[in-house]
Amino acid sequence: MLVGAKNFANSLTWMIGGAQGSGVDSAANIFSRACFQGGLHIFGNREYYSNIKGEHSYFAVRVSEDPIRSHLDDINILVSFDAETIFRHADKVTSGGAIIYDSDLSSTTLQEVPTIDEPAAKRIRELLEKSENPITVNGMVNFAKNNGAVLYDIPYFGILKQFSVEINEPALSKLTRMINVMALSASMAILGFDKEILAKAIKVIFKAKPKIADGNVLAANYAYEYVKSRFDLSQSQFKLSCKPQSADIILVQGNQSSAMGKLVAGCRFQTYYPITPASDDSEFLESNQIVEQTDGKKGSMVVVQTEDEIAAITMAIGGALTGVRSGTATSGPGFSLMAEALGWAGMNEVPLVVSLYQRAGPSTGLPTRHEQADLRFAIHAGHGEFPRIVFASGDIEESFYDSVKAFNFAERYQMPVIHMLDKLIANSVMTCKYFDQSRVAIDRGKLLQILPPSVEVGAAGHYLRFKFEESPVSSRIPLGTENGIFWNSGDEHTEEGHITEDPFIRNKMMDKRLSKLDLALEEISDEDKAVSYGQLDPSLALTVIGWGSTKGAILDALDELALEGKRVHFVQVRLMNPFPTALLERMLFNTKILVDIEMNYSSQLGSLVNQYLHRDSEYRIVKYNGRPMSTSEIYNALMSIINGNAPRRIVLEHGT
Amino acid sequence: MALKLADYKTNVHNDWCPGCGDFGILSAIQMSLADLQIPMHKATIFSDIGCSGKTAHFIHSYGIHTLHGRVLAFAQGAKLCNPELNVLAVGGDGGGLGIGAGHFVSAGRRNVDMVYIMFNNAVYGLTKGQAAPTLKLGMKTKSLPQPNVNNSVNPIALALVSGFTFIGRGYSYDVKHLKDLIAKAVQHKGLAFLDVLQPCPTYNDINTKEWFQGVDNMNAETGKQMPRTYKLEETGYDGVVHDEEELNGKMGQVIERSNEWGSKIPLGVFYKNEHIPTYQERITSKIHNYAEWPPSRQSIADENNGPITTIQKLLDTLRADN
Ligand SMILES: Cc1ncc(C[n+]2csc(CCOP(=O)(O)OP(=O)(O)O)c2C)c(N)n1
Numbered sequence: 018m019l020v021g022a023k024n025f026a027n028s029l030t031w032m033i034g035g036a037q038g039s040g041v042d043s044a045a046n047i048f049s050r051a052c053f054q055g056g057l058h059i060f061g062n063r064e065y066y067s068n069i070k071g072e073h074s075y076f077a078v079r080v081s082e083d084p085i086r087s088h089l090d091d092i093n094i095l096v097s098f099d100a101e102t103i104f105r106h107a108d109k110v111t112s113g114g115a116i117i118y119d120s121d122l123s124s125t126t127l128q129e130v131p132t133i134d135e136p137a138a139k140r141i142r143e144l145l146e147k148s149e150n151p152i153t154v155n156g157m158v159n160f161a162k163n164n165g166a167v168l169y170d171i172p173y174f175g176i177l178k179q180f181s182v183e184i185n186e187p188a189l190s191k192l193t194r195m196i197n198v199m200a201l202s203a204s205m206a207i208l209g210f211d212k213e214i215l216a217k218a219i220k221v222i223f224k225a226k227p228k229i230a231d232g233n234v235l236a237a238n239y240a241y242e243y244v245k246s247r248f249d250l251s252q253s254q255f256k257l258s259c260k261p262q263s264a265d266i267i268l269v270q271g272n273q274s275s276a277m278g279k280l281v282a283g284c285r286f287q288t289y290y291p292i293t294p295a296s297d298d299s300e301f302l303e304s305n306q307i308v309e310q311t312d313g314k315k316g317s318m319v320v321v322q323t324e325d326e327i328a329a330i331t332m333a334i335g336g337a338l339t340g341v342r343s344g345t346a347t348s349g350p351g352f353s354l355m356a357e358a359l360g361w362a363g364m365n366e367v368p369l370v371v372s373l374y375q376r377a378g379p380s381t382g383l384p385t386r387h388e389q390a391d392l393r394f395a396i397h398a399g400h401g402e403f404p405r406i407v408f409a410s411g412d413i414e415e416s417f418y419d420s421v422k423a424f425n426f427a428e429r430y431q432m433p434v435i436h437m438l439d440k441l442i443a444n445s446v447m448t449c450k451y452f453d454q455s456r457v458a459i460d461r462g463k464l465l466q467i468l469p470p471s472v473e474v475g476a477a478g479h480y481l482r483f484k485f486e487e488s489p490v491s492s493r494i495p496l497g498t499e500n501g502i503f504w505n506s507g508d509e510h511t512e513e514g515h516i517t518e519d520p521f522i523r524n525k526m527m528d529k530r531l532s533k534l535d536l537a538l539e540e541i542s543d544e545d546k547a548v549s550y551g552q553l554d555p556s557l558a559l560t561v562i563g564w565g566s567t568k569g570a571i572l573d574a575l576d577e578l579a580l581e582g583k584r585v586h587f588v589q590v591r592l593m594n595p596f597p598t599a600l601l602e603r604m605l606f607n608t609k610i611l612v613d614i615e616m617n618y619s620s621q622l623g624s625l626v627n628q629y630l631h632r633d634s635e636y637r638i639v640k641y642n643g644r645p646m647s648t649s650e651i652y653n654a655l656m657s658i659i660n661g662n663a664p665r666r667i668v669l670e671h672g673t
Numbered sequence: 674m675a676l677k678l679a680d681y682k683t684n685v686h687n688d689w690c691p692g693c694g695d696f697g698i699l700s701a702i703q704m705s706l707a708d709l710q711i712p713m714h715k716a717t718i719f720s721d722i723g724c725s726g727k728t729a730h731f732i733h734s735y736g737i738h739t740l741h742g743r744v745l746a747f748a749q750g751a752k753l754c755n756p757e758l759n760v761l762a763v764g765g766d767g768g769g770l771g772i773g774a775g776h777f778v779s780a781g782r783r784n785v786d787m788v789y790i791m792f793n794n795a796v797y798g799l800t801k802g803q804a805a806p807t808l809k810l811g812m813k814t815k816s817l818p819q820p821n822v823n824n825s826v827n828p829i830a831l832a833l834v835s836g837f838t839f840i841g842r843g844y845s846y847d848v849k850h851l852k853d854l855i856a857k858a859v860q861h862k863g864l865a866f867l868d869v870l871q872p873c874p875t876y877n878d879i880n881t882k883e884w885f886q887g888v889d890n891m892n893a894e895t896g897k898q899m900p901r902t903y904k905l906e907e908t909g910y911d912g913v914v915h916d917e918e919e920l921n922g923k924m925g926q927v928i929e930r931s932n933e934w935g936s937k938i939p940l941g942v943f944y945k946n947e948h949i950p951t952y953q954e955r956i957t958s959k960i961h962n963y964a965e966w967p968p969s970r971q972s973i974a975d976e977n978n979g980p981i982t983t984i985q986k987l988l989d990t991l992r993a994d995n
């Protein structure tokens with residue numbers, strides 16, 4: 018069992034929970050920001066219901082001195098100000114860990130918390146009955162105490178009352194909105210965190226509302242001092258000490274990184290229909306639609322909220338036809354609606370980027386939860402056969418650079434590119450290396466902005482948009498270009514773009530379009546196809562294969578395994594279509610035990626490996642309960658494989 | 674050199690049925706482009722799927738034959754990225770008011786400066802004559818096994834309440850009137866909708882050319898045949914909203930006229946309102962240089978293929994010392 022083997026100083030998991038809308042997010046953002054400003058690395062992950070107010074949400078932040086990329090199952094510091102958080106999470110607090118809770122809620126019974134659904138209530142009841150504890154908050158914290166957790170009972174209301182007298186603000190209701198920050202600050206006192214840095218972080222998070230920021234700083238200080246004076250903190254096992262943060266580290270929200278990449282890529286038109294977790298991408302772009310340019314001019318992006326996803330993709334295609342880099346962002350239900358138009362873009366060789374933020378399906382599934390189950394769908398969406406590139410980012414940092422690459426691929430090969438992202442990436446926040454714009458290149462492929470009047474023409478005297486020549490990629494001009502009239506049609510078409518049903522032209526056009534995938538496979542660099550981490554240990558001969566956002570938890574688990582002398586090789590596939598068969602064959606050459614790890618039921622990447630490499634995975638680790646894989650889960654699963662006592666298919670089930 | 678009608682024609686074989694009303698609409702579009710002297714490369718025809726959808730291939734300008742029902746979304750995307758284009762969207766009544774009705778309504782809300790011409794033949798031509806949303810309740814064209822069980826939608830009224838700012842109706846056999854109507858629609862600042870009555874001799878044996886001409890519509894006194902269509906402008910009707918005070922009155926008048934059918938079918942300009950800002954104007958309020966610097970004009974890379982966009986300021990806000 019992994020209990021943080023990589024247990025360096027300043028390393029812990031902190032979690033805050035509460036009803037949606039009660040300030041859980043802002044408290045977690047302040048905590049993340051404070052740790053970041055205190056020179057630490059963080060990885061934070063937000064979990065929430067498809068609900069606006071009232072249901073339980075929580076935000077777990079892992080802190081470390083070294084870069085980290087994922088979360089653990091265990092909690093070291095649990096911060097709460099409601100009963101539900103205690104009921105749902107207190108049993109996961111480690112020995113020596115801390116629980117902060119509202120002492121006024123001690124006698125609250127499980128039954129009194131209506132938002133705990135029956136299946137969860139049943140599990141909690143059984144846990145408490147078995148351990149002979151009362152079915153109350155008190156019972157639950159007692160359970161945790163018996164596990165070794167240290168309890169910090171805080172009478173929030175009483176403190177608020179004292180605080181209101183102190184700051185001369187009789188309107189208590191105004192102050193209750195700051196309970197979240199007080200709870201957070203209580204945890205900071207326990208951790209011995211620098212109060213000044215905390216205050217600075219609060220000001221950053223409430224930058225837009227200086228008055229609110231000031232009030233929260235006062236409240237934070239008050240709670241901080243209260244905890245310091247009331248409890249003996251010398252015993253507490255977990256401490257966070259600050260140092261200056263290095264200038265090349267940034268704190269990035271995953272719903273903004275790909276969007277920032279789009280800005281740099283020169284995407285100037287984005288369309289969308291609201292859907293979790295994709296809309297943040299578009300909203301970020303709309304908030305930042307005016308862009309700075311190195312030539313001193315101001316660029317700008319037009320962002321349109323459309324009536325549905327069909328309009329989103331078709332409008333984006335219309336934009337792309339004018340030579341503008343155009344994209345749309347969506348999630349599973351929206352992508353389903355886009356299928357027909359995706360084929361139109363493939364048929365008419367239109368460069369288009371669809372950012373597909375996967376969430377748990379099918380149908381509306383678990384609308385706010387995580388899954389990687391749209392891989393096969395992304396590869397096959399649409400009727401008939403047409404080329405498309407499917408490209409998957411593994412984390413926040415990759416998603417920035419990959420957005421630019423997605424546009425480059427789209428223009429170079431004149432086809433739609435589906436950029437695979439997901440809920441975990443979108444709703445996590447982490448410290449990354451400063452994004453290096455100088456590493457980015459723009460490749461517009463065969464886009465011509467002007468055509469000479471003497472341009473070579475077809476029999477009818479027209480520019481040939483779909484010219485048959487040596488390369489399957491033809492030159493492309495924006496609508497409105499002089500001397501260059503062309504047509505497009507979703508029907509099979511001639512080189513000019515007019516409808517044809519000629520069987521010979523049909524064959525040539527199919528060959529032209531689909532052979533662009535061979536070209537892409539030839540030209541796309543190995544690092545964009547698949548990345549190999551570590552080396553195969555010949556005695557173990559075990560390789561983990563995965564794609565997308567499981568990368569972080571896999572790499573962190575591998576680090577932990579390495580500490581125990583187990584060297585495991587990892588291959589992260591990035592280019593999902595066309596499939597990089599030859600490269601993977603090389604990478605997996607001496608692998609005897611292939612372990613496929615994915616957040617879906619049917620091991621979709623595993624099935625692709627099987628299809629293209631004619632090779633089964635010896636083990637398949639899957640998860641489909643909507644909660645992302647943790648380092649702990651992957652570590653434990655791999656350990657059982659190494660020890661030879663694992664089933665061929667391991668279903669991970671952790672999560673609240 | 675002045676552009677001639679012939680310049681707007683392609684040599685693509687036209688496979689519409691003999692006598693199809695689509696021919697007249699095609700000619701009218703080409704004539705209005707010539708009248709307005711719009712250079713071929715400055716016009717883009719976006720078309721829906723259907724018999725009418727083939728129109729794009731017969732016009733010598735950029736032609737984008739899109740998906741069934743989606744033509745307006747494609748067209749708006751292009752126009753917003755390159756406002757210099759003259760964008761004409763064309764398509765059938767099935768595409769426009771059946772599968773694409775949501776886009777029709779939403780396009781009205783945006784008021785992008787372009788033209789949408791709907792070929793109204795009351796049937797789904799290319800799929801062999803099923804009832805289109807414009808076919809009246811209880812009508813049984815020869816292509817239908819049973820009388821139409823759905824009520825029809827009123828395209829003019831729907832365009833009005835959706836927010837189209839120019840609404841007109843033409844008739845495919847009155848090409849001269851139609852081409853002038855198209856020219857007015859092109860010149861209108863905002864989204865223009867033209868409902869064009871288009872006989873489909875193959876499947877719609879009710880609303881035929883003869884029916885519109887009124888061969889069965891005799892004046893009881895004179896014994897003379899009376900055409901069913903009449904021109905709004907010849908009755909002193911004025912659909913222009915001159916100032917915003919008039920809006921309610923003018924809208925009511927549009928609904929009233931749009932309900933006329935049977936022996937009196939109005940053609941011409943029902944409505945024109947230039948007091949509603951276009952979508953381009955709405956963008957300009959947020960992106961001040963949008964008109965001079967729309968997406969299609971912006972370069973995004975330098976001569977070394979480096980990006981010219983810099984997000985350094987944005988990235989700096991994500992640093993700890995910020
Ligand atoms: C999504 C989709 N559904 C169905 C069709 C089949 N289809 C082709 S044309 C058409 C109807 C065309 O009717 P209308 O839009 O009135 O155009 P018309 O042929 O009358 O000009 C249909 C349903 C299609 N092409 N795409």
Ligand code: SF4
Binds near residue numbers: 690794799872873876
């Ligand atoms: S089916 Fe009707 S609409 Fe289509 S081409 Fe023939 S006559 Fe015209």
Ligand SMILES: [Mg+2]
Binds near residue numbers: 723767794798
């Ligand atoms: Mg029709």
